[in-house]
Amino acid sequence: MITSVQNPKVKEWRKLKQKKERDKLGIFLIEGTHLVEEAHSSDWEISEIIYEESYSLPEWADMYTCYAVTDNVFTSITETKTPQGIAAIVRKQSVSAATGSKHLLLDGIQDPGNLGTIIRTADAAGFDTVILGKGTVDLYNDKVIRSTQGSVFHLSVMEGDLHSYIGEFKEAGFEIWTTSLDNAEYYTDVKVPEKLALILGNEGAGVSTSILEKASKNVKIPMYGKAESLNVSVAAGILMYHIANSTAK
Structure with missing residues (x-):
């Protein structure tokens, strides 16, 4: 004792x-x-x-x-x-390689609750890997771990340079989707490919310009009310489940 x-x-x-x-x-x-x-x-x-x-x-x-x-x-x-x-x-576990056909890349997510919720949703939606880019809150932050509700133990989560991963994914035949309101198509109007890397950005600044420039598609979620934007974890859930439903058919 x-x-x-x-x-x-x-x-x-x-x-x-x-x-x-x-x-x-x-x-x-x-x-x-x-x-x-x-x-x-x-x-x-x-x-x-x-x-x-x-x-x-x-x-x-x-x-x-x-x-x-x-x-x-x-x-x-x-x-x-x-x-x-x-x-x-x-x-801690070290994950060195992203495997599978559906990956989520996070560019500077700073709120621990958002990150934990996104990881939990990625697990539920059947994504294979979550990659945390520069500026993203520490995976092992107490609030992040609690917000994952255990999904951190069942999903491959790694940290790394998003630019390098994007390059590797493109070489492997993946489409790269980013999220932004500028020069974007509604996600429902875009065909979901078999191999996809989805990128979401910082709560305030969004996806960085250097990463937006590397995207195959830039998608957005329609706003039916007066809100200008959605919480990033909510947006992540909408997009990941749309992708999961589309690839399951």
């Missing part, structure tokens, strides 16, 4: 709230029953489980190193206002 927030182990866990520590150690912290169960049922490596003294661990937890902690210790390492009593330390 760990009872003090000054315990060296607790200090290590608390440091994982910082990106530089997550990058240095190659691990990150997740919290909540659902996320820990999703990590356990995936091929990701759980190195430690942390639980409040009153939490009833499932039988499968016996295969991991487990630490019981007091309520105040658990609260000090977690980010949620009402923690569920279980957390885990998970080792």
